[in-house]
Amino acid sequence: MYKPATIKDIALALHLSPSTVSRALRDGYEISEETKKLVVAYAEKVNYKSNPIALSLKNKRSYSIGIVVPKLANSFFSQAIAGIESIAYERGYHTIITQTHDSTERERANVHHLAQRSVDGLLISVSAETSDFNFLKTLHDDGLPIVFFDRIIDEIDTFKVTSDNFKGAYNAVESLIKAGKHKIALLSNSPHLSITNERLSGYMKALVDNHIPFRSELIRNCNKGGNDYQEVEDAVKDLLHMPEKPDAIFISSDRISISCVRALKSLNFNPKEIAIAGFANSDVVDLLYPSLSYVKQKSFEMGQIAVEMLLKLIESKYPITEFETRILDTEFHLSPL
Amino acid sequence: MYKPATIKDIALALHLSPSTVSRALRDGYEISEETKKLVVAYAEKVNYKSNPIALSLKNKRSYSIGIVVPKLANSFFSQAIAGIESIAYERGYHTIITQTHDSTERERANVHHLAQRSVDGLLISVSAETSDFNFLKTLHDDGLPIVFFDRIIDEIDTFKVTSDNFKGAYNAVESLIKAGKHKIALLSNSPHLSITNERLSGYMKALVDNHIPFRSELIRNCNKGGNDYQEVEDAVKDLLHMPEKPDAIFISSDRISISCVRALKSLNFNPKEIAIAGFANSDVVDLLYPSLSYVKQKSFEMGQIAVEMLLKLIESKYPITEFETRILDTEFHLSPL
DNA sequence: ATGAAAGCGCTAACAG
DNA sequence: CTGTTAGCGCTTTCAT
Numbered sequence: 001m002y003k004p005a006t007i008k009d010i011a012l013a014l015h016l017s018p019s020t021v022s023r024a025l026r027d028g029y030e031i032s033e034e035t036k037k038l039v040v041a042y043a044e045k046v047n048y049k050s051n052p053i054a055l056s057l058k059n060k061r062s063y064s065i066g067i068v069v070p071k072l073a074n075s076f077f078s079q080a081i082a083g084i085e086s087i088a089y090e091r092g093y094h095t096i097i098t099q100t101h102d103s104t105e106r107e108r109a110n111v112h113h114l115a116q117r118s119v120d121g122l123l124i125s126v127s128a129e130t131s132d133f134n135f136l137k138t139l140h141d142d143g144l145p146i147v148f149f150d151r152i153i154d155e156i157d158t159f160k161v162t163s164d165n166f167k168g169a170y171n172a173v174e175s176l177i178k179a180g181k182h183k184i185a186l187l188s189n190s191p192h193l194s195i196t197n198e199r200l201s202g203y204m205k206a207l208v209d210n211h212i213p214f215r216s217e218l219i220r221n222c223n224k225g226g227n228d229y230q231e232v233e234d235a236v237k238d239l240l241h242m243p244e245k246p247d248a249i250f251i252s253s254d255r256i257s258i259s260c261v262r263a264l265k266s267l268n269f270n271p272k273e274i275a276i277a278g279f280a281n282s283d284v285v286d287l288l289y290p291s292l293s294y295v296k297q298k299s300f301e302m303g304q305i306a307v308e309m310l311l312k313l314i315e316s317k318y319p320i321t322e323f324e325t326r327i328l329d330t331e332f333h334l335s336p337l
Numbered sequence: 338m339y340k341p342a343t344i345k346d347i348a349l350a351l352h353l354s355p356s357t358v359s360r361a362l363r364d365g366y367e368i369s370e371e372t373k374k375l376v377v378a379y380a381e382k383v384n385y386k387s388n389p390i391a392l393s394l395k396n397k398r399s400y401s402i403g404i405v406v407p408k409l410a411n412s413f414f415s416q417a418i419a420g421i422e423s424i425a426y427e428r429g430y431h432t433i434i435t436q437t438h439d440s441t442e443r444e445r446a447n448v449h450h451l452a453q454r455s456v457d458g459l460l461i462s463v464s465a466e467t468s469d470f471n472f473l474k475t476l477h478d479d480g481l482p483i484v485f486f487d488r489i490i491d492e493i494d495t496f497k498v499t500s501d502n503f504k505g506a507y508n509a510v511e512s513l514i515k516a517g518k519h520k521i522a523l524l525s526n527s528p529h530l531s532i533t534n535e536r537l538s539g540y541m542k543a544l545v546d547n548h549i550p551f552r553s554e555l556i557r558n559c560n561k562g563g564n565d566y567q568e569v570e571d572a573v574k575d576l577l578h579m580p581e582k583p584d585a586i587f588i589s590s591d592r593i594s595i596s597c598v599r600a601l602k603s604l605n606f607n608p609k610e611i612a613i614a615g616f617a618n619s620d621v622v623d624l625l626y627p628s629l630s631y632v633k634q635k636s637f638e639m640g641q642i643a644v645e646m647l648l649k650l651i652e653s654k655y656p657i658t659e660f661e662t663r664i665l666d667t668e669f670h671l672s673p674l
Numbered sequence: 675a676t677g678a679a680a681g682c683g684c685t686a687a688c689a690g
Numbered sequence: 691c692t693g694t695t696a697g698c699g700c701t702t703t704c705a706t
Contacts, residue, residue: 017678019700022699030676031676050700053393053394058699073415079410085436096432258624287599357691360692
């Protein structure tokens with residue numbers, strides 16, 4: 001069985017005490033150069049590695065951070081996680097990733113599981129279903145560092161990072177209008193989410209600025225957030241059966257954009273009859289047919305920023321009281337058609 | 338600051354010894370019903386949760402498993418990870434996910450990092466670049482349980498699970514032949530990988546069975562495995578500039594399939610001139626244009642099976658010497674065109 | 675400059 | 691049935 005060398009082993013071999021070895025290894029100022037060299041050399045030789053579990057127990061720090069996202073298979077989140085990873089790894093932290101599948105119950109269970117695993121902090125993009133965040137607030141009040149990304153909430157005062165959802169939506173809708181579309185439907189995610197509302201505002205503002213009356217009957221909420229394809233197809237079908245059929249659809253959610261493309265394809269609509277524009281982070285969104293204009297978020301970067309904020313929180317010697325909410329630009333890509 | 342209740346706290350409050358409390362909590366047979374009730378009730382009241390780190394130190398078990406995959410953003414792997422998670426979570430393990438980006442160096446670093454973090458076992462799909470697996474063999478010999486999935490290797494004797502790559506490739510190539518294609522090129526991943534070779538065999542066998550001569554000049558290896566788009570585009574361009582241009586391409590790798598679609602699109606080829614069939618697990622592969630026939634692996638299931646094998650290895654009281662390699666069926670989907 | 679001892683939270687002999 | 695003790699690997703007073 002694998003049996004790594006411990007400080008005790010080194011101490012024994014070198015006829016020193018464990019404390020001396022410990023200090024030597026950590027370059028303590030009180031240890032003679034000679035002893036240090038001796039210890040370091042021997043440690044190298046037996047391939048000594050400090051035991052992170054023992055360290056955790058001692059320091060009450062686990063050097064791990066918990067990540068809670070709705071769905072791993074969602075490109076936006078897997079990209080963001082790659083970004084988180086890239087930083088966390090080099091700073092000596094590892095990540096424990098959990099998915100909520102947009103269920104409040106799973107979200108709560110995951111968060112508690114992570115807290116109990118004594119993660120040093122939490123990175124979370126909240127579930128679409130959740131409206132009561134007391135379970136998070138309690139943990140946060142108890143001192144667990146938390147950073148929100150993408151789907152942020154107001155209830156808790158801490159670092160947050162998200163996209164400029166308003167502007168992203170505005171640009172997309174404006175492009176549809178410029179292409180001559182005037183009956184623009186909106187397919188949106190659960191109204192619980194911050195991003196949903198910001199994108200809705202962008203949609204409305206673009207209409208207003210272009211003197212197009214807002215028509216609430218053109219709005220469809222998909223509360224399952226694209227996890228349920230049928231819900232989206234029904235909404236699309238419904239829109240296309242209206243007496244005054246929309247000539248474009250703006251989709252304010254990544255997964256729903258994809259589902260909408262699929263629905264239009266299965267209903268045999270082509271992009272010339274019904275234009276679509278939506279938020280989408282899939283790495284193949286430019287290859288889809290029917291094609292669409294899309295708003296891409298800086299997912300990787302967002303992950304990096306979020307974890308940097310969290311590490312600042314975790315590693316700060318003094319409690320932080322000034323929090324920042326970073327808003328990242330989005331990229332807009334016009335459909336080729 | 339968050340300060341969870343410990344066994345000692347409970348013992349103190351109830352005027353018992355820590356060991357009694359520990360035993361009561363774990364339903365030890367030697368404890369009176371009365372005491373048990375008392376302890377459990379109080380534990381409930383103060384919301385006692387056992388400290389997993391202390392447990393790990395004591396038991397030399399971390400209840401965590403390490404996952405090493407080439408790329409998280411690759412659909413196949415994110416799906417497999419979702420499968421792993423679904424089982425691991427309910428069995429009380431958490432997962433530490435790392436990516437190699439198909440680099441040997443990162444693979445080695447990640448594996449060591451995980452081993453040092455004292456994961457109880459390792460789930461790995463090897464990097465395309467790696468040919469020397471001694472670093473894994475050493476750990477395995479030292480007793481670290483390892484299960485290989487998808488990209489498996491021969492050098493280490495343990496549980497493995499992968500797809501029927503031979504048959505998957507055979508079916509895909511056969512479908513191209515049935516569609517009247519006779520000059521079928523092969524775009525393949527690094528020849529280091531088990532799956533590459535199995536898929537190559539399937540390709541060749543389908544040709545032979547249909548009396549089509551094998552022409553080595555129709556084969557292109559993309560050693561960067563689709564991580565480098567340009568490499569794939571160059572290969573495709575090259576193929577299409579041959580004097581006797583292929584009429585179809587079979588792609589033996591997920592990422593390369595996508596890159597090939599993108600290359601054909603940017604080169605303005607349509608699926609009628611050049612048919613494509615490839616391995617692909619993207620959840621939007623059916624919406625791509627140019628469209629393709631595709632072989633889909635049971636990624637989620639594979640993840641589940643892999644982690645179950647690993648848990649068997651980890652939790653077995655006696656050393657296991659009989660290992661199994663599971664081969665999962667693939668699904669074939671014909672292109673609509 | 676080095677060592678002894680205590681303790682992080684938990685469990686498992688070993689006693690009683 | 692319950693308590694005492696020791697120890698997992700490490701750091702950290704407090705001696706010396």
